[in-house]
Amino acid sequence: MSDTAPFPIRPARFRNPTEETPLVRRLAILAAVLGLALLVFAPLLVVFAEALAKGWLAAVTSLASRDALSAIKLTLLIAAISVPLNAAFGIAAAWAITKFDFRGKAFLITLIDLPFSVSPVVAGLCIVLMFGTNSLLGGWLVAQGFPVVFALPGIVLATMFVTFPFVARELIPVMIEQGRAEEEAALTLGASGWRVFRTVTLPNIRWALLYGVLLCNARAMGEFGAVAVVSGKIRGQTATMPITIEMLYNEYLSVAAFSMAALLTCLALITLLLKTALERRHADQLSAAHRH
Amino acid sequence: MTARPLFQRSPMPGFGLSMGVTLTMLSLVVLLPIGALLMKGAAFGPAGIWDTVNRPRVWAALFLSFRLSLFAALFNLVFGTLLAWVLVRYRFPGRRLLDAAVDLPFALPTAVAGIALTALYAPNGAFGSLAKEIGWKIAYSQWGIFLALVFVGLPFVTRTVQPVVEEIDREVEEASATLGAGRLTTITRIILPMLAPAALTGFALALARAVGEYGSVIFIAGNIPLVTEIAPLLIVIQLEEFNYDAAAAIGIAMLLISFAMLLVINLIQIWSRRRIGHV
Amino acid sequence: MQIEIDEIAKSFGSTTALHPVSLSIPSGALVALLGPSGSGKTTLLRILGGLEYPTSGRVCFDGQDATGLSVQDRRAGFVFQSYALFRHMTVFENIAYGLKARPRASRPPKAEIARRVTRLLQLIQLPEIGPRYPTQLSGGQRQRVALARALAIEPRMLLLDEPFGALDAKVRKELRQGLRDIHDETGLTTVFVTHDQDEAMELADLVVVMSGSQAGGRIEQVGRPQDIRARPATPFVRDFITA
Numbered sequence: 001m002s003d004t005a006p007f008p009i010r011p012a013r014f015r016n017p018t019e020e021t022p023l024v025r026r027l028a029i030l031a032a033v034l035g036l037a038l039l040v041f042a043p044l045l046v047v048f049a050e051a052l053a054k055g056w057l058a059a060v061t062s063l064a065s066r067d068a069l070s071a072i073k074l075t076l077l078i079a080a081i082s083v084p085l086n087a088a089f090g091i092a093a094a095w096a097i098t099k100f101d102f103r104g105k106a107f108l109i110t111l112i113d114l115p116f117s118v119s120p121v122v123a124g125l126c127i128v129l130m131f132g133t134n135s136l137l138g139g140w141l142v143a144q145g146f147p148v149v150f151a152l153p154g155i156v157l158a159t160m161f162v163t164f165p166f167v168a169r170e171l172i173p174v175m176i177e178q179g180r181a182e183e184e185a186a187l188t189l190g191a192s193g194w195r196v197f198r199t200v201t202l203p204n205i206r207w208a209l210l211y212g213v214l215l216c217n218a219r220a221m222g223e224f225g226a227v228a229v230v231s232g233k234i235r236g237q238t239a240t241m242p243i244t245i246e247m248l249y250n251e252y253l254s255v256a257a258f259s260m261a262a263l264l265t266c267l268a269l270i271t272l273l274l275k276t277a278l279e280r281r282h283a284d285q286l287s288a289a290h291r292h
Numbered sequence: 293m294t295a296r297p298l299f300q301r302s303p304m305p306g307f308g309l310s311m312g313v314t315l316t317m318l319s320l321v322v323l324l325p326i327g328a329l330l331m332k333g334a335a336f337g338p339a340g341i342w343d344t345v346n347r348p349r350v351w352a353a354l355f356l357s358f359r360l361s362l363f364a365a366l367f368n369l370v371f372g373t374l375l376a377w378v379l380v381r382y383r384f385p386g387r388r389l390l391d392a393a394v395d396l397p398f399a400l401p402t403a404v405a406g407i408a409l410t411a412l413y414a415p416n417g418a419f420g421s422l423a424k425e426i427g428w429k430i431a432y433s434q435w436g437i438f439l440a441l442v443f444v445g446l447p448f449v450t451r452t453v454q455p456v457v458e459e460i461d462r463e464v465e466e467a468s469a470t471l472g473a474g475r476l477t478t479i480t481r482i483i484l485p486m487l488a489p490a491a492l493t494g495f496a497l498a499l500a501r502a503v504g505e506y507g508s509v510i511f512i513a514g515n516i517p518l519v520t521e522i523a524p525l526l527i528v529i530q531l532e533e534f535n536y537d538a539a540a541a542i543g544i545a546m547l548l549i550s551f552a553m554l555l556v557i558n559l560i561q562i563w564s565r566r567r568i569g570h571v
Numbered sequence: 572m573q574i575e576i577d578e579i580a581k582s583f584g585s586t587t588a589l590h591p592v593s594l595s596i597p598s599g600a601l602v603a604l605l606g607p608s609g610s611g612k613t614t615l616l617r618i619l620g621g622l623e624y625p626t627s628g629r630v631c632f633d634g635q636d637a638t639g640l641s642v643q644d645r646r647a648g649f650v651f652q653s654y655a656l657f658r659h660m661t662v663f664e665n666i667a668y669g670l671k672a673r674p675r676a677s678r679p680p681k682a683e684i685a686r687r688v689t690r691l692l693q694l695i696q697l698p699e700i701g702p703r704y705p706t707q708l709s710g711g712q713r714q715r716v717a718l719a720r721a722l723a724i725e726p727r728m729l730l731l732d733e734p735f736g737a738l739d740a741k742v743r744k745e746l747r748q749g750l751r752d753i754h755d756e757t758g759l760t761t762v763f764v765t766h767d768q769d770e771a772m773e774l775a776d777l778v779v780v781m782s783g784s785q786a787g788g789r790i791e792q793v794g795r796p797q798d799i800r801a802r803p804a805t806p807f808v809r810d811f812i813t814a
Binding site: 088095111112121122123160187215258268 | 384390412443
């Protein structure tokens with residue numbers, strides 16, 4: 001296979017064969033920066049700009065109003081109820097799924113993931129249909145003096161629905177990866193079930209648990225669609241922070257709406273900060289999808 | 293095939309408790325409410341649902357939601373793949389900030405995103421006024437809905453593709469080059485096919501999310517029936533008018549679309565696992 | 572094709588991988604680059620293949636300077652340590668890849684591509700595996716497919732990076748003979764990298780013993796296997812080949 005044709009020698013600068021040309025690289029970076037600037041950074045800035053459009057005093061005053069404070073309290077209360085419940089569910093589900101073998105496991109996981117593929121509005125609708133005053137169960141509960149829809153329990157349920165998979169999804173891959181050997185070893189040493197969980201399992205999953213709780217909390221405090229359907233939007237009673245933002249915005253109270261939004265944006269930024277810190281420091285104890 | 297036992301005995305404690313908690317909470321929070329919706333649907337049957345859905349305003353809303361979600365997810369498919377590539381392969385100042393920013397749509401409440409995007413892209417907003425100069429109306433048009441849906445779907449493709457880009461064996465790219473392929477050929481024939489399963493999964497997730505999205509869209513949409521009214525909003529409107537049957541019918545239609553997409557996601561994953569041996 | 576390596580050096584940042592080395596490879600030879608890890612043998616191979624650019628020095632093919640020649644134009648059949656088969660393509664598509672990637676003017680017609688792929692599959696003695704995917708093959712089969720893929724572009728030389736590194740002892744022995752046969756049949760100038768002195772001594776016409784140090788890899792001795800065995804030029808060579 002000898003070939004006597006002269007080589008087409010390229011005097012141009014040698015290029016690494018697994019890299020794009022500098023021009024292509026620059027254009028790609030530019031597109032990425034520009035896209036994120038228009039979609040993410042600019043909206044972030046505008047929230048604070050609009051909140052402070054009339055100065056700090058106006059922003060703080062709007063947040064100190066009775067309705068605003070009640071919305072903040074309600075949102076905190078909802079998160080304080082729904083997040084621990086979902087964390088408990090996540091731990092129980094991950095334990096059942098990763099420590100035992102049973103038929104229908106894949107189906108169970110699909111069911112747990114279900115809320116991610118249901119529109120929040122449809123989730124709210126489901127809760128209204130089940131517990132609304134014109135449903136059998138809802139009517140009875142109202143008669144007992146325990147209304148669900150247009151009241152706190154409904155908002156908590158809606159919030160739990162949309163955040164349901166967060167913790168379980170985070171824990172299951174981590175616990176599959178860690179296997180059962182450590183727990184089995186502890187059992188042979190005579191530890192009780194609870195003790196094994198507290199002293200062996202929990203330390204191994206704590207960062208993944210925190211990660212899941214973090215995301216669950218961010219979504220719980222920020223949920224809008226599902227809550228909008230079930231809350232009834234009663235000012236000072238069932239209006240959460242996101243619902244209050246909508247009401248203020250529709251009343252053209254821009255500073256007040258954006259001040260409340262700025263508060264939630266801070267929450268989102270803190271969540272991102274903690275999440276990034278977890279990904280850097282404890283990558284080995286998070287599910288593989290979050291290691292980078 | 294021998295029947296597997298329903299449950300394999302295990303020395304591990306706590307099966308009853310953990311499974312009990314799991315099934316109880318799953319039923320109370322998710323399954324029973326969805327069951328209530330399905331029961332409602334069963335009560336007035338396929339014909340009843342069809343009668344409700346088969347109205348111009350409902351069709352327009354469903355079609356609009358699906359069409360714009362598809363466009364937004366397609367945009368995210370391209371932009372998200374590019375973003376994943378840039379974030380993994382290139383080193384430049386601010387890369388980590390950019391990487392963290394990709395997750396913002398996951399963390400930022402949708403209502404906040406909605407009013408922020410509206411403030412920017414409305415005709416009197418910072419970018420909206422520039423667009424207005426060239427006669428381009430973004431907020432209060434279908435462009436606005438598209439923009440909001442791109443925002444909420446942004447992280448999905450990037451976050452599914454990123455780990456795959458990290459795993460690409462450089463030797464495979466080098467092999468392509470030694471065989472005479474230029475960089476463009478290597479990208480289109482080798483790299484993109486390797487990213488395709490992950491990118492498609494991200495695309496389907498972004499699509500599913502967009503179809504059901506409500507909070508970030510309603511502020512920027514303008515909400516004009518037949519033009520910029522999305523399907524979830526129609527449900528909310530029906531509920532506000534205490535028109536539960538209509539709301540349920542539209543809800544079931546949307547639920548079916550979601551399930552269909554869930555099925556597609558799973559099929560994509562099975563297909564890619566079979567062909568390439570991994571997801 | 573005759574290969575001339577003229578004072579080639581390579582450093583990555585502050586670490587030196589190759590001290591300036593010179594080497595002349597006669598046309599049609601089967602050459603082993605033998606040395607421990609860190610001796611720069613893979614770096615040298617990658618410079619020959621156009622995957623790295625030397626910090627200084629020249630590479631000449633048949634007397635012509637090829638230092639700046641791009642990897643695509645070099646037509647060096649390169650077999651990677653990991654084989655680097657394209658997982659989303661069948662064996663057939665893998666082997667045909669280099670031919671299909673050519674610019675339209677020099678791309679052979681479809682039937683011709685199929686004919687060549689079939690011939691190569693026969694050459695590696697795996698005529699039946701065309702429709703399979705790489706994940707369905709054994710390690711030895713993958714290595715042979717990688718070899719066939721490299722041969723498909725009608726290379727001017729064959730470069731192999733630890734071609735038998737990932738295989739068990741029995742398969743390794745078989746494939747050594749396979750490589751020897753293919754070399755003899757094609758007459759291609761062939762350079763392979765190995766850390767296994769038995770492999771180098773048994774297979775190669777010419778063995779290049781390399782050593783590594785802080786100052787970068789260098790060539791200790793070049794010679795026929797029997798000469799290196801009989802007269803090791805340096806203490807390093809003596810220790811390495813008797814180890």
